[in-house]
Amino acid sequence: MFIKIEPRPEPSRAMKYLSPLLAAALMLVSGLIIFTLLGKNPASAFHAFFIEPVNDLYGIGELFIKASPLMLIGTGLAVGFRASIWNIGAEGQLAIGAILGGYIAIIFNDSSGFFILPLMILAGAVGGILWASIPAFLKTVFNANEILVSLMLNYVAILLLAMLVHGPLRDPNGYGFPQSVLFADSAILPVLLEGTRLHLGVFLSLAGVVVGWVFLLKSFTGYQIQVAGLAQKAATYAGYKYKKLIWIGLLSGGVTAGIAGVLEIAGPIGQLLPSVSPGYGYAAIIVAFVGRLHPGGIFLSSLLMALLYLGGESGQMNLDLPSAVTGIFQGLLLFYLLAADFLINYRIRLNTLQQEAD
Amino acid sequence: MDFDIFIHILVAAIAAGTPFVYAALGELVTEKSGVLNLGVEGMMLVGAISGFIAMTKTGSLLVAVLCGMSAGALMACIFAVLTLTLMANQVASGLALTIFGVGLSAFLGLKYTSIALPGVKELHIPVLSDIPVIGQLLFSHDILIYSSFVLFAAVSWFLYKTKAGLILRGIGEAPKSAHALGYNVIKIRYLAVLFGGAMAGLGGAYLSVAYTPMWVEGMVAGRGWVSLALVVFATWRPARVMAGAYLFGGITIAQFHVQGFGIEIPSQLLSMLPYIATIVVLVLISRDQNTIRLNSPASLGITYHPDNQ
Numbered sequence: 241m242f243i244k245i246e247p248r249p250e251p252s253r254a255m256k257y258l259s260p261l262l263a264a265a266l267m268l269v270s271g272l273i274i275f276t277l278l279g280k281n282p283a284s285a286f287h288a289f290f291i292e293p294v295n296d297l298y299g300i301g302e303l304f305i306k307a308s309p310l311m312l313i314g315t316g317l318a319v320g321f322r323a324s325i326w327n328i329g330a331e332g333q334l335a336i337g338a339i340l341g342g343y344i345a346i347i348f349n350d351s352s353g354f355f356i357l358p359l360m361i362l363a364g365a366v367g368g369i370l371w372a373s374i375p376a377f378l379k380t381v382f383n384a385n386e387i388l389v390s391l392m393l394n395y396v397a398i399l400l401l402a403m404l405v406h407g408p409l410r411d412p413n414g415y416g417f418p419q420s421v422l423f424a425d426s427a428i429l430p431v432l433l434e435g436t437r438l439h440l441g442v443f444l445s446l447a448g449v450v451v452g453w454v455f456l457l458k459s460f461t462g463y464q465i466q467v468a469g470l471a472q473k474a475a476t477y478a479g480y481k482y483k484k485l486i487w488i489g490l491l492s493g494g495v496t497a498g499i500a501g502v503l504e505i506a507g508p509i510g511q512l513l514p515s516v517s518p519g520y521g522y523a524a525i526i527v528a529f530v531g532r533l534h535p536g537g538i539f540l541s542s543l544l545m546a547l548l549y550l551g552g553e554s555g556q557m558n559l560d561l562p563s564a565v566t567g568i569f570q571g572l573l574l575f576y577l578l579a580a581d582f583l584i585n586y587r588i589r590l591n592t593l594q595q596e597a598d
Numbered sequence: 599m600d601f602d603i604f605i606h607i608l609v610a611a612i613a614a615g616t617p618f619v620y621a622a623l624g625e626l627v628t629e630k631s632g633v634l635n636l637g638v639e640g641m642m643l644v645g646a647i648s649g650f651i652a653m654t655k656t657g658s659l660l661v662a663v664l665c666g667m668s669a670g671a672l673m674a675c676i677f678a679v680l681t682l683t684l685m686a687n688q689v690a691s692g693l694a695l696t697i698f699g700v701g702l703s704a705f706l707g708l709k710y711t712s713i714a715l716p717g718v719k720e721l722h723i724p725v726l727s728d729i730p731v732i733g734q735l736l737f738s739h740d741i742l743i744y745s746s747f748v749l750f751a752a753v754s755w756f757l758y759k760t761k762a763g764l765i766l767r768g769i770g771e772a773p774k775s776a777h778a779l780g781y782n783v784i785k786i787r788y789l790a791v792l793f794g795g796a797m798a799g800l801g802g803a804y805l806s807v808a809y810t811p812m813w814v815e816g817m818v819a820g821r822g823w824v825s826l827a828l829v830v831f832a833t834w835r836p837a838r839v840m841a842g843a844y845l846f847g848g849i850t851i852a853q854f855h856v857q858g859f860g861i862e863i864p865s866q867l868l869s870m871l872p873y874i875a876t877i878v879v880l881v882l883i884s885r886d887q888n889t890i891r892l893n894s895p896a897s898l899g900i901t902y903h904p905d906n907q
Contacts, residue, residue, distance in 0.1 A: 247905075247906070326689055328693065378877070378880075378881055382881045382884055382885045383884045383885065383887050383890065384877070384880045384881045384884045385827075385830065385880060385884065387636065387689070388823060388826060388827045388830075388876070388877075388880055389877050389880060391820075391823050392820070392823065392824075392827075392873040392874075392876050392877050393873070393877070395819075395820050395870070395873045396870045396873050396874060399866040399867075399869050399870050400866070400870070402866050403864050403866035403867060406864070406866070407864060522697055522700075523697075525693060525697070526694075526697065529690060562705055562708050564701055564704035564705035564708065565701075565705060566701065567697070567698075567700055567701020567702070567704060567705070568698065568701040568702055568705055569701075570697055570698075570701060571694060571695075571697045571698025571699070571700075571701050571702070572698065574690070574693075574694035574697065574698075575676065575680065575691075575694050575698065578680050578684070578686035578687070578690060578691055578694060579679075579680060579684050579686065581684075581686060582684040582685065582686070585685075
């Protein structure tokens with residue numbers, strides 16, 4: 241008996257959906273191994289990491305709060321990724337969105353009004369769009385690689401946020417700490433479910449995923465994006481304007497990341513800090529891939545990634561597990577997915593001697 | 599400006615440019631074989647912490663360097679299995695490698711954040727280092743900087759003067775034809791990817807063991823990404839990689855010197871310089887699409903497997 245790898249006559253539809261599940265399962269198994277290697281009881285570590293954070297209503301609320309920026313940004317990035325346009329700059333676009341949205345909150349800190357939150361979200365969207373339009377402009381006009389440009393701008397944006405929070409946007413009565421004033425109530429997203437911190441922003445993110453679903457799967461532009469990703473030449477022959485798709489692909493990530501930045505500062509954080517994201521912009525890349533670049537899948541994978549964040553915090557508190565384990569799990573998850581995708585086009589067969597005799 | 603200060607800045611620029619030299623020359627060889635590995639940042643980080651741990655445990659520079667290189671190569675091996683054997687998308691796999699490397703290095707480095715190492719002594723080469731200006735610029739460095747000069751010579755010689763180098767470049771241009779001629783495309787690409795990983799690991803180890811002899815989470819700070827940009831900027835030529843590496847070394851240290859001259863600028867604004875410079879340089883070189891098209895390996899980033907044609 242031996243193992244034989246052979247190409248499938250057609251890509252397997254079933255494996256397309258099974259491979260993210262397989263990847264998640266492999267990641268959990270790796271988790272058990274890592275916990276054991278760290279000298280923890282694997283069963284209790286597993287419980288602390290993956291079960292305890294979500295075993296009550298409050299925990300479920302926290303899961304959705306963490307998943308909210310991931311699903312929103314993941315959906316926006318998926319638009320570009322489908323057309324092979326690689327926006328790696330969501331982390332920076334999120335920071336710029338937070339800066340502009342936070343600026344609105346700070347200048348209106350003494351007044352109240354229903355207009356403040358919508359204005360903040362609008363400002364965040366503009367910020368994300370502006371920041372994402374830099375790689376879009378440089379790609380379409382100067383042919384500059386959007387991966388490298390958008391990535392470099394992450395560092396610039398995060399330094400810009402730090403500079404502003406250390407300087408002009410710092411709370412004058414904050415004893416010199418690098419943070420803005422606490423936002424007034426009219427600049428804070430209302431909590432919608434008693435007993436949790438589940439705020440309006442989570443529902444806005446869910447709405448964003450639905451909009452993304454309609455755009456990607458029901459609109460002609462969404463179809464063009466798909467064609468361009470599968471065969472750029474075919475798209476060009478069909479008369480699709482590739483440059484327009486580059487703009488759409490990059491700005492969709494920018495607008496969602498910018499809004500996610502505002503939802504973070506107006507939600508769980510409540511002020512501007514030197515760092516407003518624990519790497520959501522990068523984690524959303526994994527969310528988009530594990531979700532198969534489909535808004536429905538992205539919704540599910542964002543919950544899984546959110547659980548990794550919560551598990552990291554819970555493991556640190558209860559078991560003294562380093563929270564950096566989260567980053568390892570995130571990376572492993574994407575590795576396993578990329579490896580499992582091999583099975584979409586290939587199958588592994590166990591050949592018995594009898595079959596060989598045939 | 600005082601001439602001595604000028605020379606001093608140039609010497610510092612060479613040291614600051616050395617991590618770029620290692621990582622970018624390694625990535626150059628990988629890309630010449632037709633494989634685009636975006637995981638340089640992650641490989642450098644894991645190389646940095648591995649080299650640092652080895653240095654604190656053994657005190658031996660050689661062991662530290664070997665550990666950094668092995669760690670980088672191991673990381674590259676994950677990428678190679680995914681993209682070359684399992685035919686996964688190179689962009690996605692490279693990103694995964696960087697995300698994984700950021701997490702893994704932070705994890706490995708938890709217990710090493712407050713340790714300082716003595717650094718690596720400069721090795722003044724007798725007679726040569728006494729030559730004015732040139733002696734200071736080229737012959738008064740630590741051994742890892744000398745070995746980066748050797749690496750440059752070796753990579754240039756290998757790529758353009760040896761048959762193996764010709765085969766590697768041929769595979770990068772036309773893997774199908776190379777396969778038809780009987781060359782093992784996958785095996786050679788594996789070797790090129792592993793070499794790139796080892797060099798990225800060495801560049802990272804240089805940072806943590808010699809340049810700023812300590813470990814700080816995320817200390818590579820985008821140098822891996824800048825190295826990727828340098829390869830494009832250099833239009834895939836080793837000599838231009840060197841020039842670009844020292845240029846960026848200069849920009850990296852410029853921030854400290856600007857403050858030294860008493861110019862009042864927020865430190866964050868100065869820290870942005872290398873990243874903005876990378877974008878500017880990318881735009882300048884990419885403006886002419888033909889330059890990129892003529893110089894980049896034709897099969898760069900495209901999945902190829904002989905069983906899958």
